[in-house]
Amino acid sequence: MPYTKVKRSELQFGRVLGTGGFSTVYHAIWALATARTTQEVAVKRLNAIETKELEIMSKLDHSHIVKLLGVVDEAPDFYLILELCTGGTLRQYLDTFTMKRLPFTQFLDWMKQAALPIQYLREKGVVHKDIKSPNYLITDGNVLKLSDFGLAKEITQTMSNATQSASYPWMAPELLKNLKLSPNYDIFSLGVVAWELWTTDSPFKGLEWQVVIMKVCGENQHLLIPDDCPQPIADLMRQCWESDWGKRPSIDHVLHVIVDTAKAAAARERLINGTWKLEREIGEGEPGKLGWPCGIAVNHHGDVCVADWDAAKIQVYSQQGMHKFSIDTKQGLEPGTYSKPIAVRVSSDGSLYITDKTQFIKVYSPDGVYRERWPAVSPQHKASNAENTVLIGLTIDAKGQILVGEIRQKYVSKHEQDGTHIASIKVGIAPCSLAVTSQGAIIIIVTGENQCIL
Incomplete structure (x- = not known):
């Protein structure tokens, strides 16, 4: 140029x-x-x-x-x-990122952008030799650009002994051991950048460079890959960190894995109002990995609240699928009480209403703090029947009233948000899932009968 x-x-x-x-x-x-x-x-x-x-x-x-x-x-x-890149370095961006993980689409996009210049350099017969997050700059259009070619070498050359102590966490064993510069040297460093993009953390944070050398060269230890990292990406990182540079993947293979992972993510798209919306799979990340999701609602912040039967929790995620916090639905119950959340709904003020196989509706604040519980069994039902109550269906109508379906005695009860009972409607069918139209008509789904009844 x-x-x-x-x-x-x-x-x-x-x-x-x-x-x-x-x-x-x-x-x-x-x-x-x-x-x-x-x-x-x-x-x-x-x-x-x-x-x-x-x-x-x-x-x-x-x-x-x-x-x-x-x-x-x-x-x-x-x-x-x-060229001026106004967004600072990738490392600066990750250091100030407030979520646990980048949105999955951004992670894949930036991982691809980090790999593309290495592919181009390989075609030119050049090893950058200082691939690391501080050397990727961000433009105002969120594009990554590789910088700092002060250590770059042509592949036919032997390596220079000049190194930067700040680069040790990204350095491949052959350079740490003062061996000849390998054609796949940058692949090792790219694996570390991929780890940074997934974790948003700094590699070998807090360790002196001598300790890093001992771990990588002497003990063949590498960065710990979180359990929530997709298996193809985790495997790719480990392959990049092979001590034998000849066993590391080619840059073309790295890009192939990234593209295939993106395609697999696209296969999880869901059709919403005639257009495809791609989000990271909910529950992909710890500690909010789902066991058995059985109910879902969206709160007033747009967060996704999922009833997790196996964990006896409500898991709350951002719209990008990032886990925010969990709500223990055993709160407010006597020890040993059977409690598995079945349905969750959110009122206009953000309060969460939860049903399970007990006879109570449990109420939580928008941030997941337990408030109270109140019986869904109406005064018209006998106490003996209350013991056999199983609450499943749950919805909130346009007036903010809570409607609860009881499947064994086959009725729908209606309540104010403070728990005051309004009415019981004998429906004669097991109301497993409920919804209310704008005109106030109740829609009931009956599990196992393939029916939707108004």
Whole structure:
């Protein structure tokens, strides 16, 4: 890629964007004399022009690699003028990310964007040699771009002993052992970046570089992959971390796995109002992995509340499928009381109403704090019948009234939100699932009878 020889006087320096082992990067305004205009750029200050870095970068032109725009070579001023990426580094983004996991579609997209420049470099016969999250920059369009080619080498060359201590968590064993630079060196580092994208954590956080070397080289230990990581991605990370570089996957294989995983995720799409909506599979992440989901509702924040029969909990997820918190439905019951949530509904104020196989409706605040319980058995039913009550169906009508289906005695009871009983409706069928139309008609589904009755 062609670049321009620039005079130091054409640059107006601003704040420091970042520092590394051998350079400092500034925000700057470049006054282009020929075009009579200005451009915001990043300027990398060097102790001297690295001819190999300049030679390699001048040959590169890829949408996921930071562009070299110009060079200042006027001793003692040595600068590379680079494309400005306003979103900071990938590591900075992950450090400030507040959720436990990236949305699954974003994870796959960024993992692919991190791999594509490595594929391009491989075709050019170049090893970047410093693949890590601080060297991926983010544009204002959320595009990842690989930067910092100060350590890059052509594959035919032997490695340089120059390393950066901050890069040890990403370094492959052959470099740590001072062996010849391998063609698959960057694949090892990409596996670490994939781990960062999944966990949003820093690799080997808090460990000194000597300890990292001992773990990776001496003990063949690697980063712990969380149980909720999809199996194809987890397997790919382990393959990338093979100590024998010849057993590591090719970059083409890495991209193939990413694309196949995305296709598998797309196969879980659900048809909503005639359009396909892709979300991460609910329950994919710990600690909210579902056992037996049997009821679902959406609260006033748009969070998804799922009744989990096996865990005796209500699991609450964001719309992206990220687990937020769990509600223990045994709260408010005597020890040993059988409680498995069957249905969950949310009122207009965000309160959660839950039925199970007891005779009570249990009420929780929007944040999952137990409030109270009240009997769904109406005064018109005998106490002896109350012992055999099994509440399943549950809905809330337009007036905010709670309707509960009792399957053994085959009635629907109606209540105010404070538990005050309004009426009991003898329906003569087992009301397993309920809904109410805008006109107030009750729709009942009868399990096992293939009926929907109004």
